[in-house]
Amino acid sequence: MSGTSAKREIVAGAILGVATFAVYMVGSNRSFGYDAAATFANFIATPSIWDAFAVRSVIPTIPVTQVATNDHVLVSLLSHLIYSATGSRSEVLYRFLPALAAGATVGLSTGALVRRFGLLAGICAGLFIATDPLFVDNSRDLRGYSLAALGSVAGTLLLPIHGAISGRVSRVLDGLGPQVSAKPTEGLKQHVLPIHGEVSAKPTEGLKLVAYAVIMGLAMAAQLFVAVVLLCHVAWVVSERSWPRLRQLAPAWFVAALIGLGANAHIQVMEYTQHGLPPPVFYPTYPRDLVLFIIGAPVLLPVGLWLASAGLGLWTQRRAAWLWSSAAVIAVAVLVLWLGLKPAFLYPRFFIFLVPASAFLMAAAIKRWWVVAPVVLLGAVVAAVSQAPGYIQDPLALPAAAAAVEHIDASGRRACVIHSDEQVLSAYTSRFTVVTRPDELANCDAVVVVSWGVDLALRDQAAQEFPRLTTLPAYYPTVVLER
Structure with a gap:
């Protein structure tokens, strides 16, 4: 690779990554969303840093088993360190890390795809990631999804698998060192895997294996479903029948699993042994929803444009062993969840790492047919415009609700x-009384309803006993009921 090419991919990735971070931070002072507020109240703004691992109930009326699956351990731990050091409850401060990880994901993916498929393809694919509604929504709040996506991309880039071209590690992989041109080596077996196109120099492979293991482990600590990415990596090597490479990578996979599963072990064991999970629920449309939300839903036009582009990219890679081995792993994971475990909470965002993977397919399509580029760009423009109206809107009226509670108390x-509702409102105030039965309403002067996750019969009873209603605006507004 020439020095000019290396500089081009670094500049393109840096510009798009920084721009993504900056745009994602717009409106970062809005209220926490439901999951983010529950995370902040239960695992971050607490006396003990061990609460980041969901080891106990912080709110007396909320059993830890009820809220533990909300805990994205890595982001909770890092945010708890920030809280312990500053005591701040600023939404801006705690959204900084997820937005930064999102920008890094876009930048790293863009740089790698520019190197693999060219400037136009890489930039278009990066814009897809940056504007995909699923990625945007889950990277702009206090959640671990963007850290999981970043770890998945970085781990894939660090995976030391030989390709068809010998040479030195690119700047995208190592971030330093001069670049040299390389000609294809005759007689070298070709391994066409995503992103990779060069061979690591042997002295760096040991360090890369350590970095790979740590990054993949931390990514699983951020969001457990990254384990699917790790299984895809295993499947890639198995599909190539490279047994020496399999033996070389096995310790790294073990360490990554040890870190990721270790961080989540207490939560998972507690949920299954203490029956903290809700009863199983079957979602008949989940596979369809997964595909559509990864590729632009709920905005209709980008879904059509991006789905067609990714389909063309899939066609260009149809002979690649890694593609079908990955598809098999993902299909098995989805089927186990969908038909086997049937968790009550099963969302497309759990597979957010498929957004950068879809970007790879789009870049491959653009490399083959440049006319796909404006199709992907049009989808990005429409997706961005469609998200603009609610971009800085409060998802819940939690700050206003807290102010109302404190005014009533004062x-x-x-x-x-x-x-x-206390599990989310506690992120902002604790000066309220929790009611669980209709007879307890008699002791209240006002009832504040901040979310949809309450006993609806009790809410309706409160509305009858407290007929004076004040609405606090948000995407899901708060209702203050008074006599």
């Missing part, structure tokens, strides 16, 4: 919330 009256 006036000598009793503000109540219906059980379950």
Whole structure:
């Protein structure tokens, strides 16, 4: 690779990554969303850093088993360190890390795809990631999805698998060192794997294996479903029948699993042994929803444009062993969840690492047919415009609800919330009383309803007993009920 090419991919990745981070931070002072607020109240703004591992109930009326699956351990741990050092409850501060990870994911993916498929293809694919609604929504709040995506991309780039071209490690992989041109080596077996096109110099492979293991382990600590990516990596090597490479990578895979599963072990064991999970639920449309939300849903036009582009990219890679081995692993994972475990909470965002993977397919299509580029770009423009109206809107009216609660409390009256709402409102205030039964409403002067996750019958009873209603605006507005 020439020095000019290396500089081009670094500049393209850096510009798009920084721009993504900056745009994602717009409106970062809005209220936490439901999951982010529950995470902040239960695992971050607490006296002990061990709460980041969901080891105990922090809110007396909320059993830890009820909220433990909300815990993305790595982001909770890092955010708890910030909270312990600063005492700050600023939404901006705690959204910084997820947005930074999102920008790094876009930048790293763009640089790698520019190197593999050229400038136009790489930039278009990077814009797809940056504007995909699923990626945007889950990278702009206090969640671990963007860290999981970043770890998946970085781990894949660090995976030391030989390709068809010998040479030195590219700047995208190592970030330093001069680049040299290389000609294809005759007689060398070709391994066509995503992103890779060069061979690591042997002295660096040991360090790369360590970095790979740590990064993949931390990515699983951020979001456990990254284990599927690790299994894809195993499947790639198995599909190539490279047994020496399999033996070389096995310790790294073991260490990564040890880190990731170790971080989540307490949560998973507790949920299954203490029956903290809700009853199983079958979602008949989940496979369809997974595909559509990875490729642009709920915005209709980008779904059509991006799905067609990814399909063309799939065609260009149809002879690649890694593609079908990955598809098999992902299909098995989806089927086990969908038909086997049937978790009550099963969302497309759990597979957010498929967004950069889809970008790879789009870049491959653009490399083959440049006319696909404006199709991908049009999808990015439409997706960005469609998200603009609610971009800085509060998902919940939690700050206003907290202010209302504190005003009621300061006036000598009793503000109540219906059980379950305390797990999110506690991110902003604790000056309320929790009610779990209709007879407890008699002790309240006002009832504040902040979310949909409450006993609906009790909410309706409160609305009858407290007929004066004040609405606090948000995407899901808060209702203050008074006599």
